[in-house]
Every structure is written in structure tokens, then in C-alpha cells.
Amino acid sequence: MKEIHDEIGTLLRGMIEKREKALKLGEVDNEDLLSVLIDSSLKEIHEHKNPKNVGLSIDEIIEECKLFYFAGQESTSTLLLWTIVLLSMHQEWQERAREEVLHAFGRSKPDFDGLSRLKIVSSIKVTMILYEVLRLYPPFGLLTRFTYKEMKLGGITLPSGVLVGLPILLINHDREVWGEDVEEFNPERFSGGISKATKYQFSFFTFGWGPRICIGQNFALIEAKIALAMILQHFSFELSPSYVHAPHVRISLQPQYGAQIIFHKL
Numbered sequence: 001m002k003e004i005h006d007e008i009g010t011l012l013r014g015m016i017e018k019r020e021k022a023l024k025l026g027e028v029d030n031e032d033l034l035s036v037l038i039d040s041s042l043k044e045i046h047e048h049k050n051p052k053n054v055g056l057s058i059d060e061i062i063e064e065c066k067l068f069y070f071a072g073q074e075s076t077s078t079l080l081l082w083t084i085v086l087l088s089m090h091q092e093w094q095e096r097a098r099e100e101v102l103h104a105f106g107r108s109k110p111d112f113d114g115l116s117r118l119k120i121v122s123s124i125k126v127t128m129i130l131y132e133v134l135r136l137y138p139p140f141g142l143l144t145r146f147t148y149k150e151m152k153l154g155g156i157t158l159p160s161g162v163l164v165g166l167p168i169l170l171i172n173h174d175r176e177v178w179g180e181d182v183e184e185f186n187p188e189r190f191s192g193g194i195s196k197a198t199k200y201q202f203s204f205f206t207f208g209w210g211p212r213i214c215i216g217q218n219f220a221l222i223e224a225k226i227a228l229a230m231i232l233q234h235f236s237f238e239l240s241p242s243y244v245h246a247p248h249v250r251i252s253l254q255p256q257y258g259a260q261i262i263f264h265k266l
């Protein structure tokens, strides 16, 4: 573990130093997140009279890169993976989603402009499907928080330093919250949006909630919609007979024995 940590740190440090140099020489623009991070940090240091403790250190930028890679890559690929598994299990929803995509885009490549021109309204079924996948198979099933001072939560007083778990996976499968069909794949429950899917206000927080809510949630949904739309345009898919349904928490929620899918070119 330490070896991997050091190797990734060295790789990222090299990339950051190279980019910092190029930014200072004006050789590159703020064309990606790494440049934006370095540039805003350099500006903050430059503008401050006492540059101590302002801007980001290289170690902090390294941590941001790791966070964005893990939070952004693992999460969305897990969402897409379970979407393909569930649409393989529920062929009628695969058909409905494909119809919608073909109606909106035909065979042309769906891009961000296309999705925003259509205001995503026309991909309502795809959105419902993605929410229902995120409910049944949330990439991250547990959030944790430490109390930093004594506080009241409901009727309970918690002392400082208590670790509180917010069990997304359990809440997403709670019959009391979602109703009798809680274990069924029913994207229809999101037809009125997230707020109308349950009787409680804060039941669906697969992307977190409050000030630390996922910064990438809109990006993730757009990315997943474009990827799913392209797959639906060109392939139909079904589960391979070798697939064994065994969701399994390995930091994110993964199929324990893999997801063997058979794709048919359309």
C-alpha cells in the first residue's frame, strides 16, 4: 500500500511541477481541472500580502487529484455497470430507454449540447432509470461523520468525537421509506422527480447532502447519460448465463464475480 501511495504521489508531483512551470511561462491555458487548481492557487499566493498559509501546497493538489480521480471515475463507472446489469435483467426498460434515445438523437452522436438543447426533459426515462439504479445499487453505501462538539440528533445527545454512519444502502432499501415494492426495479417511482419518490424529504442521498454534497453529480449524470445513450444506440445486451448476481461492497458496490454481459450489434 505504501509503495502504491509513494508511486502515485511521485507521478502526480511530476505532472503538477511540469504544469506549474508551463503555466508560469504562459505555455498552457486553464484548459483542465489541474491547471485551474494550480492557477487559482498561484493567483491567490500572488495577490496576498502575506502568502503564508494561502493557496494550495503541492501535497494538497496531489490529494485533490486523487480525490477527483477516485470520486469521479470509480463512482460513475459503478453506476454504468449496474445500469447495464439491470437493463439486461429488465429488457422492457432497455427497450423503452432505447426508444427514447433513438427518438431524441437518432443514430447521431449524443453530446452535451444535444442533451442541454433537449434540456434532458426528453431523456426522462433514462434519468428515471439512472436514479433507480443509484437507489438499488448506490456506488457508495455509507457516509460517515465525526461530531466535533456535543450535539443533539433527533432525541439523542451525542458527545464530541462520535463517529456517525449514514447508511445510504440500508435507507435505499427501507420498505418504510420506499413502499412495498422497495426491492423491485421500478424506475417509474422517479417519474415525478426525486422529491416525489418517497413521503420523506431527505430519503435519497446517494450523492450525499448538505455542504459536502457531491460536486460532480450533474457531471456524473450527463456522462452516464451520454455513455448509456451511445451503448443503447448501437447494442442490445443481455446477461451471460455465467453471471452470478452477488453485489458486494469493496469500497464501492461491485459485482463479486464480475458482470458478464453479451452485447449484440444493432
Ligand code: HEM
Pocket: 067, 068, 071, 072, 073, 075, 076, 079, 138, 139, 140, 143, 144, 205, 206, 207, 208, 209, 211, 212, 213, 214, 215, 216, 217, 219, 220
Ligand atoms: C454516480 C456518480 C457519483 C456518486 C454516486 C457520487 C457520490 C458522492 C458522495 C456520496 C459524496 C459525499 C461524500 C461525503 O459526504 O462524505 C461525494 C462527494 C464528492 N464527489 Fe461524488 N459521486 C459521483 C460522481 C462524482 C464525479 C463524476 C466527480 C468529479 C468529477 C465527483 C467528485 C466528488 C468530490 C470532489 C466530492 C467531495 C466534495 C466535498 O467534500 O466537498 N463525484 N460524491
